[in-house]
Amino acid sequence: MSRIKANRMDLTYERYRDEFEARALSVLRSGWYILGHEVEAFEKEWASYTGSKYCVGLASGLDALWISFRILNIGQGDEVIVCSNAYIACVMGITINGATPVFVEPDIYDNIDAEKIEEKITGRTKAILAVHLYGQCCDMDRIMSIAAKHKLKVVEDCAQSHGNHWKDKKAGTFGDIGCFSFYPSKGCGAFGDGGAIVTDDSSLAEKFRIFRNYGSEKRYYNMVVGANSRLDEIQAGLLRVKLSHLDELNAERVRIADRYSAEIDNPAVTLPKVRPGADSSWHQYVIHCERRDELKEYLSEHDIDSIIHYPIPPHLQEAYRYLGYKKGDLPVAEKYADEVLSLPMYNGMTVEDQQRVIEAINRF
Numbered sequence: 001m002s003r004i005k006a007n008r009m010d011l012t013y014e015r016y017r018d019e020f021e022a023r024a025l026s027v028l029r030s031g032w033y034i035l036g037h038e039v040e041a042f043e044k045e046w047a048s049y050t051g052s053k054y055c056v057g058l059a060s061g062l063d064a065l066w067i068s069f070r071i072l073n074i075g076q077g078d079e080v081i082v083c084s085n086a087y088i089a090c091v092m093g094i095t096i097n098g099a100t101p102v103f104v105e106p107d108i109y110d111n112i113d114a115e116k117i118e119e120k121i122t123g124r125t126k127a128i129l130a131v132h133l134y135g136q137c138c139d140m141d142r143i144m145s146i147a148a149k150h151k152l153k154v155v156e157d158c159a160q161s162h163g164n165h166w167k168d169k170k171a172g173t174f175g176d177i178g179c180f181s182f183y184p185s186k187g188c189g190a191f192g193d194g195g196a197i198v199t200d201d202s203s204l205a206e207k208f209r210i211f212r213n214y215g216s217e218k219r220y221y222n223m224v225v226g227a228n229s230r231l232d233e234i235q236a237g238l239l240r241v242k243l244s245h246l247d248e249l250n251a252e253r254v255r256i257a258d259r260y261s262a263e264i265d266n267p268a269v270t271l272p273k274v275r276p277g278a279d280s281s282w283h284q285y286v287i288h289c290e291r292r293d294e295l296k297e298y299l300s301e302h303d304i305d306s307i308i309h310y311p312i313p314p315h316l317q318e319a320y321r322y323l324g325y326k327k328g329d330l331p332v333a334e335k336y337a338d339e340v341l342s343l344p345m346y347n348g349m350t351v352e353d354q355q356r357v358i359e360a361i362n363r364f
């Protein structure tokens with residue numbers, strides 16, 4: 001029996017191999033590699049898929065985040081609310097511009113506990129970064145009403161939630177800006193780095209278009225100090241192929257998650273919950289287990305890989321020592337870091353392999 005990996009990206013490539021290869025070849029043969037037809041077409045298709053007016057392709061998800069806060073003028077002296085169990089890139093997106101992250105603990109859905117946001121708002125709070133972790137939206141009704149009441153901007157980090165919903169709208173369409181990463185392991189993953197923002201605000205979209213290309217709208221005329229953060233033609237072309245299959249890929253992940261949820265039965269393990277009003281694209285299938293390290297080791301001995309998303313919460317990372325936090329300051333995030341475990345979850349996972357994972361967990 002071969003080892004079960006936590007993730008497999010080669011299987012999706014194999015499934016649509018002819019389409020991916022034809023598209024890559026057509027870009028290579030076109031002689032046009034940056035900001036051309038494929039990027040423009042992908043931006044239109046991604047805007048339409050998410051239900052947004054505009055999409056601007058960028059070089060990564062982290063770029064989408066930090067350029068958002070730069071364009072919203074949120075930096076030195078400003079505070080941004082974010083969940084304490086966020087991925088490190090979420091926090092870097094805030095701090096690259098000099099703003100301070102203010103952490104709010106997660107609830108039982110592993111996303112920000114919206115009921116605890118208001119107590120963290122100060123005169124310096126400028127925005128809420130809503131991170132839709134593991135493929136599931138935050139409570140966007142509550143977050144948008146708090147933001148309206150306190151006149152805060154809302155940026156959504158949808159890196160892990162491609163195509164899933166809060167009620168009848170897709171992730172990325174609630175706040176001022178929705179940020180996406182197309183890192184290979186994400187739902188609509190590229191074959192390299194990529195990112196994008198979506199927005200309904202034409203002037204914001206225009207600012208991203210200018211910023212990503214050295215701050216220039218017209219070649220060699222530079223209006224602002226920008227960045228080089230362009231999605232390239234090959235990735236955009238490959239993303240168009242992936243997007244054309246994204247709904248079926250997400251549906252397959254739902255079937256895999258449903259099987260885990262129906263068949264894992266061990267009192268030591270808490271299964272993931274989906275908030276009423278949300279659905280999940282199951283970017284990760286994350287269980288909680290107080291004996292997590294033992295369980296991970298047990299699975300490994302049975303030829304099953306698993307991953308911890310994430311072992312150290314941002315406030316305890318060396319990079320953020322300057323924020324002055326110590327162990328015990330954010331107990332929920334710290335507890336989650338000690339008990340979360342992402343089970344193998346990928347498109348193309350066989351029922352037999354899933355059965356092995358389920359049986360191993362139930363025997364643990």
Ligand SMILES: *Cc1c(COP(=O)(O)O)cnc(C)c1O
Nearest residue numbers: 060061062087089090159181183
């Ligand atoms: C992957 C990820 C990012 C960063 O995206 P990159 O494209 O790797 O820069 C940001 N936020 C979340 C929640 C992510 O999962």
